[in-house]
């Protein structure tokens with residue numbers, strides 16, 4: 001038998017080396033998986049009192065924003081709650097607040113930094129609170145796609161549109177190329193405007209919002225849409241497909257809303273006769289088609305607020321929000337659309353210990369976890385955001 005003794009060599013710390021589980025870190029791909037300070041224990045019974053005291057000590061110097069998908073333990077300390085766009089606007093409307101503590105995810109804090117004054121600092125209590133959808137569109141990949149469109153001669157007629165749920169880099173790319181940012185509330189208006197500027201739209205990064213808006217709200221055929229996969233050569237599309245397409249959808253999606261399936265809808269209709277199915281447009285096309293109502297987070301909240309007592313609702317959006325709405329309306333039957341419980345894991349990273357730590361650091365004169373977008377990127381991203389604000 002051959003002697004098979006071998007020696008194991010640790011992978012070198014190069015871009016291509018794989019990290020061994022639990023050893024080392026890759027700062028380029030991981031941001032803030034460790035808290036840079038001493039986090040209070042989650043079991044500390046004084047957390048609420050500590051957060052209250054620290055916030056009171058800071059007074060008007062701090063403004064706390066809470067996204068609808070945040071935990072209740074955090075939301076109770078928010079000065080304002082809302083979706084990503086409303087929160088960015090609220091941050092911009094508070095030029096006197098020195099510190100904007102953003103209880104949400106990374107791309108939202110970036111947008112707040114872009115829209116606030118240079119004197120203000122935007123803080124994300126846990127730097128690992130990213131967004132898997134935003135991370136699916138990386139600037140280098142998007143630029144490669146755009147260069148391909150230029151080679152094909154279609155870039156001039158293509159308007160890039162990015163969902164708010166994208167990095168500042170992508171918003172900057174869109175601003176540089178005369179496009180627009182959109183939210184789930186104004187996606188149709190953004191697409192209407194874009195089709196006045198060109199004959200095609202390059203929609204980033206959420207394929208579902210792009211497809212659902214184009215097909216269900218604008219009367220496009222599914223065949224008018226093609227899916228650009230950044231992991232395949234030329235996006236996995238032929239030149240002819242790209243030339244014929246009206247909507248070039250980036251292959252990105254929300255891992256939370258992507259969990260709802262047609263089976264979830266059929267199953268709840270069987271279990272709860274007369275149930276109203278209400279979903280977010282980040283859900284898959286077949287789910288949105290099978291639903292009774294579709295709309296943004298703010299639309300969902302208004303629909304549930306206005307629903308008659310005794311009505312039943314199965315809601316396809318993030319669980320923290322659905323739970324909160326169910327508790328706020330005990331006279332209505334509000335349930336999660338899927339049988340499997342699923343929070344947005346990155347939204348959930350902001351918990352009370354991280355908020356307490358952030359506020360107490362500020363009281364002590366230290367400013368942790370500041371999110372800064374470089375001026376060049378911010379300048380172009382602002383163009384795309386301003387274009388959204390100017391939409392008719």
Ligand code: SF4
Nearest residue numbers: 131132133254256344
């Ligand atoms: S719910 Fe989806 S889009 Fe929103 S932060 Fe989580 S992963 Fe991103």
